[in-house]
Amino acid sequence: MKKTLRKRHRREKYFKSLGLASLCLALLFLGTIFGNILITGIPAFFRTEILAKAAPSDFLNPHAKYALDEEKKWMTASDEVDMYYKNDETGNLTPEQVKTIQSLEAHDQIRLTFNGAFLTHSDSREPEVAGIWGGLLGSLLTLIVTFLTAFPLGIGAAIYLEEFAPKNRLVHLIEANVNNLAAVPSILFGLLGLVAFIHFMGFPRPSALVGGLTLGLMSLPVVIVTTRASLAAVPYALKEAAMGLGAMPLQVLFHHVIPAALPGIVTGIILSLARALGETAPLLMIGMVAFIATPPSSILDPTTVLPVQIFNWSRSPEMGFVENTSGAILVLLFVLVLLNSIAITIRKKFELQNVL
Amino acid sequence: MGKRGGVFLCFILCMGSHFAQAAPPLRIVGSSAVFPFATVVAEHFHYKTQEPAPIIESIGTGAGIKLFCESQKGPDGAITSRPFTEGEKKNCAQQGVQFQEFKIGQDGLVLIKRKGSQDFSLTLGDLRKAIAEDLPMDSLCQKNPNQTWNQIQPFFPAVALHIFGPAPASGTYDVLTEKIKGPCGLSLRHDGVYIEAPANENLIIQKVLNAPDTVGIITFSFYEKNKNRLLALPVEGITPSFSSIQGGVYPLSRPLYLYIKLNDISHHANRALYVMEFTSPDAVGETGYLQKKGLIPLPEQKETHERARGLLQVSSNNIFLKEILSPFRYAQGLRMTPFLYLNIKSCHPEESRSDELRIWDKTSSQTRNLI
Numbered sequence: 001m002k003k004t005l006r007k008r009h010r011r012e013k014y015f016k017s018l019g020l021a022s023l024c025l026a027l028l029f030l031g032t033i034f035g036n037i038l039i040t041g042i043p044a045f046f047r048t049e050i051l052a053k054a055a056p057s058d059f060l061n062p063h064a065k066y067a068l069d070e071e072k073k074w075m076t077a078s079d080e081v082d083m084y085y086k087n088d089e090t091g092n093l094t095p096e097q098v099k100t101i102q103s104l105e106a107h108d109q110i111r112l113t114f115n116g117a118f119l120t121h122s123d124s125r126e127p128e129v130a131g132i133w134g135g136l137l138g139s140l141l142t143l144i145v146t147f148l149t150a151f152p153l154g155i156g157a158a159i160y161l162e163e164f165a166p167k168n169r170l171v172h173l174i175e176a177n178v179n180n181l182a183a184v185p186s187i188l189f190g191l192l193g194l195v196a197f198i199h200f201m202g203f204p205r206p207s208a209l210v211g212g213l214t215l216g217l218m219s220l221p222v223v224i225v226t227t228r229a230s231l232a233a234v235p236y237a238l239k240e241a242a243m244g245l246g247a248m249p250l251q252v253l254f255h256h257v258i259p260a261a262l263p264g265i266v267t268g269i270i271l272s273l274a275r276a277l278g279e280t281a282p283l284l285m286i287g288m289v290a291f292i293a294t295p296p297s298s299i300l301d302p303t304t305v306l307p308v309q310i311f312n313w314s315r316s317p318e319m320g321f322v323e324n325t326s327g328a329i330l331v332l333l334f335v336l337v338l339l340n341s342i343a344i345t346i347r348k349k350f351e352l353q354n355v356l
Numbered sequence: 357m358g359k360r361g362g363v364f365l366c367f368i369l370c371m372g373s374h375f376a377q378a379a380p381p382l383r384i385v386g387s388s389a390v391f392p393f394a395t396v397v398a399e400h401f402h403y404k405t406q407e408p409a410p411i412i413e414s415i416g417t418g419a420g421i422k423l424f425c426e427s428q429k430g431p432d433g434a435i436t437s438r439p440f441t442e443g444e445k446k447n448c449a450q451q452g453v454q455f456q457e458f459k460i461g462q463d464g465l466v467l468i469k470r471k472g473s474q475d476f477s478l479t480l481g482d483l484r485k486a487i488a489e490d491l492p493m494d495s496l497c498q499k500n501p502n503q504t505w506n507q508i509q510p511f512f513p514a515v516a517l518h519i520f521g522p523a524p525a526s527g528t529y530d531v532l533t534e535k536i537k538g539p540c541g542l543s544l545r546h547d548g549v550y551i552e553a554p555a556n557e558n559l560i561i562q563k564v565l566n567a568p569d570t571v572g573i574i575t576f577s578f579y580e581k582n583k584n585r586l587l588a589l590p591v592e593g594i595t596p597s598f599s600s601i602q603g604g605v606y607p608l609s610r611p612l613y614l615y616i617k618l619n620d621i622s623h624h625a626n627r628a629l630y631v632m633e634f635t636s637p638d639a640v641g642e643t644g645y646l647q648k649k650g651l652i653p654l655p656e657q658k659e660t661h662e663r664a665r666g667l668l669q670v671s672s673n674n675i676f677l678k679e680i681l682s683p684f685r686y687a688q689g690l691r692m693t694p695f696l697y698l699n700i701k702s703c704h705p706e707e708s709r710s711d712e713l714r715i716w717d718k719t720s721s722q723t724r725n726l727i
Contacts, residue, residue: 062396062645066403090584125395125649206411291395293402293409294381302381302411315558316392318581 044327127320145212190285230264577650
């Protein structure tokens with residue numbers, strides 16, 4: 001008796017430690033990746049500046065000559081100087097240039113400051129002046145279009161399928177297909193967007209409109225599935241009680257079912273938007289890989305989005321883009337965390353309301 | 357004014373209709389090999405002319421040319437790592453697309469290894485024996501059997517063949533296959549010896565840095581940027597360098613091209629301005645900014661720039677030619693604002709008078725002579 005008990009305890013212990021080990025392993029992977037990005041990315045938020053008067057012209061960034069008259073005291077140093085000052089990477093600097101930097105350092109004519117331009121500038125081929133503003137704005141515009149496509153269509157389709165659709169073969173077929181679509185690789189939605197929006201409808205090519213519509217199509221099945229799941233989770237007793245009191249089906253739906261299902265619906269939408277924000281593949285398919293240095297001012301303007309910009313930066317030869325890439329990933333992660341915490345807050349808020 | 361060739365300029369206030377409706381940005385498509393240069397030029401073009409920065413798309417030479425020739429509207433320019441083929445020219449002509457070719461510089465493919473590893477010099481034939489799919493043996497084409505370097509030449513190191521290089525559909529790949537073409541066709545090995553890295557030369561560099569015995573094939577601009585970590589293998593006894601590529605001695609080098617659309621050019625002066633910037637001494641001269649990015653200028657750069665200027669004369673009988681001003685702006689430390697606009701009345705050198713370059717400076721609200 002005692003023996004078997006001990007054996008069972010041992011088995012339980014073994015299983016627990018196995019679970020703990022896998023959790024630790026997962027955290028280790030996550031920590032390594034995140035730590036790596038953090039270490040390479042943090043320097044992107046700082047840049048080297050040189051006192052304009054003291055700087056030899058080949059130490060300044062290639063665009064500095066266009067602003068020589070702006071009477072700035074400090075100017076952004078070139079990529080190579082930046083790399084040397086931050087990481088001691090000599091790169092292609094000659095020994096004389098290295099000496100000059102050291103003498104600048106001795107005279108306090110070179111300094112490291114917060115790189116605000118990284119957030120406010122748009123894409124550039126010079127890593128020291130490149131920023132993420134254009135990509136961030138493009139992502140925002142694209143996301144708005146995505147939301148406007150996926151939200152009404154998704155919710156409408158889900159409510160109809162869950163509450164009103166007759167239970168026949170056709171509807172079953174549609175349901176099965178929607179569920180399958182949610183698992184289709186995103187690149188296929190890129191193909192669909194290419195054919196439907198660009199070739200057939202002739203929308204302007206690398207624009208937030210096409211990108212948003214494509215990502216909207218991609219999020220649609222996920223929105224439908226999660227909305228249906230949260231609608232189905234509303235207890236039937238609630239509906240029966242409302243109907244027993246003489247409410248019309250529409251009143252039951254809007255006064256009772258949807259408010260009860262709202263936390264789930266909202267969570268589903270925000271999570272699918274977060275996925276759309278990080279998506280690259282379908283956007284590459286519809287040609288949003290262009291180099292665009294001007295931030296978009298409307299959804300029809302040529303646009304790039306943050307993940308695509310990260311992709312482009314990772315392919316650039318300049319060493320400064322390595323840290324820029326990681327820095328942009330950090331910003332993207334921050335936005336994603338922000339979106340997810342909004343989702344959690346909203347869900348908590350609605351859940352509380354329902355209880356009261 | 358001097359060597360600028362004296363252009364008769366008269367000032368006109370910038371309130372004209374030209375700037376009421378900002379021209380859409382230029383669109384340029386094509387090779388990933390020219391992309392790094394075209395984008396840099398785009399930015400300088402933007403700063404100098406205050407026109408919106410052109411949109412550059414890297415979709416490969418072939419796809420770029422196709423898109424360029426598809427319609428008279430479409431992209432304003434194509435960047436390619438080889439000249440148009442006869443077939444492509446015919447396609448273009450069928451759609452009524454007219455264009456002008458500008459050879460903008462030279463690029464080279466470099467065989468790289470990690471610094472500190474054993475280097476050796478190989479010929480194009482050796483390279484073919486390393487990466488071609490089929491080789492002629494006993495007067496027949498047979499699958500490439502070589503697995504180690506010393507199977508190709510006995511004095512090569514006895515290490516396994518591992519070569520990372522460009523992927524099909526890139527101009528780089530076209531050039532590579534063209535250069536090592538043997539009697540048994542163009543295709544490269546698919547048995548894991550030659551590994552394609554699609555349009556990502558940083559990846560190739562990473563792979564080579566991580567494994568001392570692998571060889572990578574990258575473009576000269578990438579090699580130039582990572583010179584301190586990499587070793588370049590000489591080909592046919594010639595080390596890739598600035599001068600050997602410019603002189604055309606280094607066998608794995610190729611010219612790069614910019615094609616610009618001529619349809620409706622009189623309304624697209626910014627096309628001509630872009631080409632002018634691309635071919636200007638500022639960009640491709642001895643200390644030009646493109647040279648720092650790894651582009652190797654051609655000896656005939658001056659003539660090309662003159663041709664670009666000719667294009668501008670065709671396109672701009674009456675445009676705001678701000679580009680001409682830019683050297684003066686730097687020289688005189690003028691404020692770089694969008695408010696410095698000029699109007700060119702005529703670009704004929706005969707009518708030009710070099711003392712009449714005047715500008716409207718909005719910051720001081722008056723005109724002033726530049727010279």
